[in-house]
Amino acid sequence: METYIVDSFTKEPFKGNPAGVCFPKQELTEATMLKIAQEFGLSETAFVRETSAEGVYAIRYFSPKQEIPLCGHATLAAAKVLFTQTPQTEIHFLTHQQVDLFISCRGEEITMQFPVYDTEPAAAPPAMLAALGLPAVLNTAFSPKNKILLLEIADDQLLAALRPDFNALLQSHTGINGVLVTAPASHAPYDYHYRYFWPWAGTTEDPVTGGVQTFLAKYWSTRLHKSVMQAFQSSSRTGSMQVELQADKVLLTSHAVIILEGKLVAFE
Incomplete structure (x- = not known):
């Protein structure tokens, strides 16, 4: 399984927030994703899979303790990897709660469209x-x-x-x-x-x-x-x-730096 560590919300390596990003070829159990997140030991790890729709990816986030509904820096990290690997400049992430996140890039800048909630x-x-x-x-x-x-x-x-x-x-x-x-x-x-x-x-x-x-x-x-x-x-x-x-959206614009790429070879 292709895996990455990406520093988000920064232009500098070893600054910002490091996130794990995994691209499983098949569906993983929640228990397995949690174990992988614990192995990374970062605040969040994102698991990204292609869907049948072009440019649309399913994404789930896990901290070392539990699944997280929405995570900004892991979304940015996953987008950085995809924009680096492919010529596309616009993608959608669909979260486990069916929230549609529109992501775009212009040069090195990445903009994420998130929902707005009240307090x-x-x-x-x-x-x-x-x-x-x-x-x-x-x-x-x-x-x-x-x-x-x-x-x-x-x-x-x-x-x-x-x-x-x-x-x-x-x-x-x-x-x-x-x-x-x-x-x-x-x-x-x-x-x-x-x-x-x-x-x-x-x-x-x-x-x-x-x-x-x-x-x-x-x-x-x-x-x-x-x-x-x-x-x-x-x-x-x-x-x-x-x-x-x-209105009901907030746009987050920042940068990310890929720190590590490799393959996870031992997982359930």
Whole structure:
């Protein structure tokens, strides 16, 4: 089975978010895909198969813990491989939940069209704030579709300096996939910064995540009164993307770098 590791949301090797990409020739069981994702040990691994429709591919995502409905950086990684291998410049990915993701490329830039989801008011447990090292938050919201809690703080430098206690964080809440902490950018060219912690469903921190833009882009568009914004994920690896809100769609534009290609020879 052809396999790849691709660094997404970056132009530089060993930056951004590494994703595994696998191209199985036959249908794999969920248990096998989970084992392969655990073997890679990355935040997500994508499994991509051709369909009977030209330019349409089925895609599924697995963290080392469970299947993930939608993943931005693994989608970008899979698209990078396909655009590198073939002359096509437009493809569709069909997720396991039948979400149609339209992907296009122009030169080295890849644009992904994702759905937009709403948030609702929420509250963060004091134990969660303590585990994150946050003295206070400006606003709290919840994305029911993603099961992610959003915490807005005032300082992007404090955001970059966060060193969560992940054992305490895991115990501070139940029924969520992760917590996203975000802040307005203090310097150009970025409009907002964010980090995503998800010990409930994946690894401790997702280095650069695009899937959260399904609700984060609308959140910041409302506050900043802008439809086109530059987002920066201030994890240790860092990464960035342009986000453009278009009614019920959000366009994510960025780059990716193929780091490794090979063949997986031992799997069920």
